[in-house]
Amino acid sequence: MNTATLSNTTKEVIHDLSPYLTEYTDGTIERFMATQNVPPSADDPTTGVASKDIMVSSPEVKARLFLPKLTDSNQKLPVLVYYHGGGFIVESPYSLLSHFYMNILAAEAKALIISVEYRLAPELLLPIAYEDSWTALQWVASHVIANACIEKDEWITKHGDLCKLYIGGDSAGGNIVHNIVLRAGVEPLPGDVKILGSFLSCPYFWGSKPVGSESKEDLKGFAYNVWMCIYPSAPGGIDNPMINPFTEDAPSLSGQACSRLLVCLAEKDAFTPRGILYVETLKKTGWNGEVQLVVVDGEDHCFHIFDPNSEKAKDLIKLLASFISQT
Incomplete structure (x- = not known):
């Protein structure tokens, strides 16, 4: 041979x-x-939340919408565009975990949620997921334009209050939120729609230099390997500004296009030191928005999604809901 x-x-x-x-x-x-996927439901038996699947940009970008029970047929609700976690390589709005979590959050916040199905790596490398996420946000904002060249969704048109637009995400989704809210600072949304607030839960940030309690050995672990896989051509590698907001050439965090920010972290999560640094760095920029940092004791990465019925998860979900529904 x-x-x-x-x-x-x-x-x-x-x-x-x-x-x-x-x-x-x-x-x-x-x-x-x-991923164990579940279908949408016209009436979730536990929360009463209705859900449906829609096409944002055929066939690339999709979403699952979640509408809580209404007090009247013309009720207007805050709108949350949500980006799921999973390291850009797994998970979906259609998964059992994500669907269950969105039902709970929509019911608690009394908000209309658009959970975005962005395309995953490594089959489709970054920055595809960022572009899909931006496309979905543009589509939502376009609902304020009377003659917009999009297929509008009835739930958003009838029940969405786009003066109360929020974006949020967990893990990789938190990373997406960071990059989207900076992009919105230099590239206005259709109809000049403004993002009122954003939340980042256990956001996925990394880099080549230790932060807080990190060691140099920690930096070449799983988080590093994921980034090298999903964006191998990223300028600067693991210090590309999209994964490391603290590099010298990263855009200033003061450019965030929202007036309120909530950063939620878990004490045992490997990403927590960088989440804390994110808030500290933002405060030093002179950003004139309102920022809140929460670190949940004794918990690990995205605990509130993996077990949303635990007491600490319920408390965090209530906090997120209050953030979204605050007027």
């Missing part, structure tokens, strides 16, 4: 993101964990 031929057909691992996926040199991707 020709050994040269054998070596050319042997697959080698270039990114091992176990237990989620492995990517090989021949371009194949092996996924190990299938």
